Every structure is written in C-alpha cells, then in structure tokens.
Amino acid sequence: MDDMDDLQDLKARRAAVLLAHNYQPDEVQDAADHVGDSFELSLLASRTEAEVIVFCGVHFMAEAAVLLSPEKVVLLPDLEAGCPLAESATPADVRSLRAAHPGAAVVSYVNTTAAVKAESDVCVTSANAVEVVSALPQDEIIFLPDANLGRHIAERTGKRVITTGGHCPAHRAVTVKDVERARAETPGAVVMVHPEVPPEVAARADLVLGTGGMVRQARERPAKEFVIGTEAGMLYRLRKENPGKSFHLLSPALWCPDMKKTTLDKVTEALRDLSPRVVVPPEVAGPARRALERMLELTGGGS
Ligand code: SF4
Structure with missing residues (x-):
C-alpha cells in the first residue's frame, strides 16, 4: 500500500474530509476533496457530513472552519503554519x-x-x-x-x-517592474492580481481579484494567456483546470513559506492521531x- 492509499484509507475510517487552500503544494491539492479559497472552504466545512476536517492551509483558516462548524474536529496538519x-x-x-x-x-x-x-x-x-x-x-x-x-x-x-x-509579505513584494516585464514578455496576456499587492501594481493590472475570482476569469475568458499576481500555488490549479491555456507567475516573490508547511506525511499523521486539533474558546x-x-x-x- 502506498502513502496515498494509507491516507485515503485513514480518511475513510475517520469519516474525514480533506480541504486544501489554493496556495497549498501540488500533491496536497491532488489529495484533497476540495480546493478553494479560505472562506469557500470554511463554508464547505460547515455543510459537510464529515466528522473530521483536515484543513490544509494556515491557522486562521482552520479557526474560521471551527467557528462555522463548532461541533466538528478541525485538524491543521502543521500547527506552525501561521499567517504573518x-x-x-x-x-x-x-x-x-x-x-x-x-x-x-x-x-x-x-x-x-x-x-x-x-x-x-x-x-x-x-x-x-x-x-x-x-x-x-x-x-x-x-x-x-x-x-x-x-x-x-x-x-x-x-x-x-x-x-x-x-x-502579506509575499504579495507586498510585487513591483511595477514585474508588471512591465510581464507586459513585455507576454503581450496580450490578461494580468490578474490579488488586492493584497501594492496599489501601484494593482493600478497597472487588468483585473484585481481574490483567488476564487481568478479561477472564474481563467475559465470564462476567451484569452489563452494569463499572468497571475498571487501566491505561486494558484498556478497549479489554474493549469490543471484549463489545459489549453498558459499561466505565468507575475513575480518569484509570490511564495508563502507557511502555505508550504503542509506535507502528505503530516496530513496522514494528523488523521492517524486526530492531532493537532484547532480549538477556539467559547467566549x-x-x-x-x-x-x-x-x-x-x-x-x-x-x-
Ligand atoms: S500568502 Fe501567506 S502570508 Fe500572505 S496572506 Fe496568505 S497565508 Fe498570509
């Protein structure tokens, strides 16, 4: 039995659902039942029949899932995955x-x-x-x-x-030069940026959107080429869902180390031990x- 079988087997035995944020590592996105933005995932958590939620993201996201699903067990595979x-x-x-x-x-x-x-x-x-x-x-x-x-x-x-x-340290690091370079290297591409980037960068983009909006625009726009101004993990999902289109990262600075702390081993251990569990005091x-x-x-x- 390989690692993924182990994980799927444990998930079934725990009646668990695996939720992964759009910025998670590729293999974690592949193993997840749902991939989305933090709030979409919290809503899914509140509606699922599963008793255990493994939230592959950072701490505040797991807390939001606890707030909307207080009766469920919410696990965060690495408790050190925070958000500065x-x-x-x-x-x-x-x-x-x-x-x-x-x-x-x-x-x-x-x-x-x-x-x-x-x-x-x-x-x-x-x-x-x-x-x-x-x-x-x-x-x-x-x-x-x-x-x-x-x-x-x-x-x-x-x-x-x-x-x-x-x-956000990753989004803040994007510069106007990055947009100018992208425009020169990929003329005609649609430049989509997250509103956490600096305002002078947002002003030069075609669209300023959250990650859910980027997913929709990539799917619905006839354009074949996009430049993405949000965390690098987003490109994996965009490429997977839109095989006929190409996606370029606006800047190599768009990398969140906390989002990359989740590994499949940690997910498997969390399911096996039902820990680390995120709790929020009632008050x-x-x-x-x-x-x-x-x-x-x-x-x-x-x-
Ligand atoms: S990319 Fe990382 S640091 Fe930036 S807002 Fe998201 S979790 Fe926080």
Whole structure:
C-alpha cells in the first residue's frame, strides 16, 4: 500500500474530509476533496457530513472552519503554519482604534485571528470586501489588517478607511517592474492580481481579484494567456483546470513559506492521531462567529 492509499484509507475510517487552500503544494491539492479559497472552504466545512476536517492551509483558516462548524474536529496538519498578516493585528489594536474613532465600523479581513474577529462588527473576504463595506451605514471604517486591501476598499467605496498597516509579505513584494516585464514578455496576456499587492501594481493590472475570482476569469475568458499576481500555488490549479491555456507567475516573490508547511506525511499523521486539533474558546467563538454571520447577511450568503 502506498502513502496515498494509507491516507485515503485513514480518511475513510475517520469519516474525514480533506480541504486544501489554493496556495497549498501540488500533491496536497491532488489529495484533497476540495480546493478553494479560505472562506469557500470554511463554508464547505460547515455543510459537510464529515466528522473530521483536515484543513490544509494556515491557522486562521482552520479557526474560521471551527467557528462555522463548532461541533466538528478541525485538524491543521502543521500547527506552525501561521499567517504573518493575520498575526500582525491584535484585539488590543482593535480596542484602541475603536476608542480613537468611536463612530467607525470595525471590519476585519478573514485573514485575522478569531480573537480579532471577536472584536469586529463584520468580516470580509477579498472577494466581497467592497460589497460589504458599501452596505454598511458608516462612512468611517476601521479595516484590519491589510493596508493594500484597505486602500482598494477606500478607492472603490469612497469611504474613509483607517488600517493597522499590515501586509502579506509575499504579495507586498510585487513591483511595477514585474508588471512591465510581464507586459513585455507576454503581450496580450490578461494580468490578474490579488488586492493584497501594492496599489501601484494593482493600478497597472487588468483585473484585481481574490483567488476564487481568478479561477472564474481563467475559465470564462476567451484569452489563452494569463499572468497571475498571487501566491505561486494558484498556478497549479489554474493549469490543471484549463489545459489549453498558459499561466505565468507575475513575480518569484509570490511564495508563502507557511502555505508550504503542509506535507502528505503530516496530513496522514494528523488523521492517524486526530492531532493537532484547532480549538477556539467559547467566549471568543461566539462574537467571532457573529462577525462572520453578519458578512453572510450582507452578501446574501457567500463570498
Ligand atoms: S500568502 Fe500572505 S496572506 Fe496568505 S497565508 Fe501567506 S502570508 Fe498570509
């Protein structure tokens, strides 16, 4: 029996589902039952019949799955897989910004810890941030933690957006030169970037989208060539789903070491030991879940 048989066998015995983020290593995506963005996967987690969820991603994503599926066992194959962006904002940051801007709505990106979500009025994903913020009655918004996404929201909604100044190290490293090089090397290609890239890069792209939007655009657009400005793992899925099209990475800096901490061995061990398990204390889980549910109400149910 090879490793994959071991894993599939364990998965069946544990009544488990394997969810992998779009940025996960190729072999983890291949082994997964579903591949998607963090919020799509959390919604899938809440709807599955499976008793055990193996979340192949980073810590805040597994926490979001726990919030939406509190009765299930959620495993993160490597507990060290964190997100520097999510970890850059703390509940104390939210409290001090609220005190300084008492009339503002607190909007937290899904890339935050459960403790930060618990202090927030509503959550957003990169796909629905503009829609959710537009629907809020407040004109002043405290948005955390990503400064580039905050700027994108301010431009699209016309609202005053205050951020904590966080960045994703991978997306932040993309430059205007990368776009110029891509335009010169692949004339006519559609350049799609994630809103976590710097605003001067986003301004030169054809489309600014979350990963779910990139998947749809790659499938539906007649174009045959795309330049992708998000984490490198995304290209594996795009190439697999669109064999007649070509995809180029905008910059080699688009690499997240935390996303690459998952291995099939760690997935197998997690299923065998039912560990490491991610838990969220009830006093945090209640208010954090309300912030996620408010997002669902404002968007009609999904991202
Ligand atoms: S790609 Fe950036 S935002 Fe995503 S998990 Fe890695 S550090 Fe966090």
